[in-house]
Amino acid sequence: MAGKNTQSSGLDRILTLEIARVTERAAVAAARLRGRGDEKAADQVAVDAMRQELNRLPIDGTVVIGEGERDEAPMLYIGEEVGTKDGAAVDIALDPLEGTTICAKNLPNSLAVIAIAEKGSLLYAPDVYMEKVAIGPGYPAGTVALDATPTDNVHSVAKAKGVDPHEITVCILDRPRHAKLIEEVRATGAAIRLIGDGDVAGVIHTTHPDETGIDLYIGIGGAPEGVLAAAALRCIGGQMEGRLQLNTPEKIARAEKMGIIDPSKIYRMEEMAQGDVLFSATGVTDGNLLAGVKFARDAISTHTIVMRSSSGTVREIKARHQDLTKF
Numbered sequence: 224m225a226g227k228n229t230q231s232s233g234l235d236r237i238l239t240l241e242i243a244r245v246t247e248r249a250a251v252a253a254a255r256l257r258g259r260g261d262e263k264a265a266d267q268v269a270v271d272a273m274r275q276e277l278n279r280l281p282i283d284g285t286v287v288i289g290e291g292e293r294d295e296a297p298m299l300y301i302g303e304e305v306g307t308k309d310g311a312a313v314d315i316a317l318d319p320l321e322g323t324t325i326c327a328k329n330l331p332n333s334l335a336v337i338a339i340a341e342k343g344s345l346l347y348a349p350d351v352y353m354e355k356v357a358i359g360p361g362y363p364a365g366t367v368a369l370d371a372t373p374t375d376n377v378h379s380v381a382k383a384k385g386v387d388p389h390e391i392t393v394c395i396l397d398r399p400r401h402a403k404l405i406e407e408v409r410a411t412g413a414a415i416r417l418i419g420d421g422d423v424a425g426v427i428h429t430t431h432p433d434e435t436g437i438d439l440y441i442g443i444g445g446a447p448e449g450v451l452a453a454a455a456l457r458c459i460g461g462q463m464e465g466r467l468q469l470n471t472p473e474k475i476a477r478a479e480k481m482g483i484i485d486p487s488k489i490y491r492m493e494e495m496a497q498g499d500v501l502f503s504a505t506g507v508t509d510g511n512l513l514a515g516v517k518f519a520r521d522a523i524s525t526h527t528i529v530m531r532s533s534s535g536t537v538r539e540i541k542a543r544h545q546d547l548t549k550f
């Protein structure tokens with residue numbers, strides 16, 4: 224649950240509005256390349272735009288979840304310092320274009336996302352897979368768990384919601400590795416929303432089941448996306464667990480370098496994103512919660528959700544940008 228202490232945090236309240244600009248800018252850049260079949264180009268323009276805007280923020284920031292290791296990503300790599308340095312020391316998790324393939328195909332739910340947190344409060348996750356289970360707010364603690372079977376998780380959510388498992392919808396990434404999971408969930412009677420990409424959105428969608436139709440997220444996706452999703456849930460409320468898939472000595476060694484000693488540890492949402500966290504996501508393509516960027520002759524419209532864990536405030540910002548020279 225969101226805490227109440229807004230005084231002790233190093234994060235400035237003003238940043239809650241500033242952070243929206245960062246994802247707005249990245250989303251607009253990516254949206255110009257929606258449906259062009261070029262994932263790399265769309266990602267690159269989003270990265271450039273996000274970096275430019277981030278460097279205007281009055282923060283002393285370090286990217287901890289970013290575009291990759293320093294040698295593989297020229298910009299917004301893990302360890303890159305961003306911001307004007309004139310402000311709080313913060314850690315940053317970002318994905319300028321979450322769902323590059325969705326954007327390239329102009330399908331729903333690609334996002335520009337960022338989380339800014341007090342230094343040392345985000346899990347420094349290597350770029351490996353993470354097994355995840357997540358639900359939105361309003362359920363008793365422990366309703367879902369990675370140690371439980373998918374069948375148990377579906378039954379538990381159904382029971383807590385007071386419905387039959389047939390009325391539960393589970394979001395799962397459409398991947399061959401999920402064949403058994405899909406079969407098991409179907410056997411419970413629950414419906415499945417299969418998504419091509421974009422499991423940050425998939426997790427966030429569990430927080431508004433009435434609008435998105437999704438109650439539960441289960442499956443294996445990227446670990447960086449797991450930390451971003453946990454940061455979002457910390458702000459809105461909900462429950463999530465994640466377990467890194469450290470199944471080779473090489474991955475275990477990489478994780479160790481990042482301070483992860485127990486390779487099979489199950490991380491609760493509060494361990495993946497601790498302290499005060501700000502989160503912002505802007506829709507790139509139209510989605511279940513956020514509209515995509517709209518281009519008109521005289522203005523560009525964006526739809527953003529911005530939230531802060533310490534106050535629990537969730538803001539939706541629908542912006543109409545008229546100074547097109549800025550984009």
Ligand code: VTB
Pocket residue numbers: 321322323396398419420421422423443444445446448
């Ligand atoms: C997921 C998905 C992301 O990576 O996390 C996925 O939500 C996991 O990797 O949008 P695989 O594609 O290898 O299954 C993304 O697709 C981003 O790359």
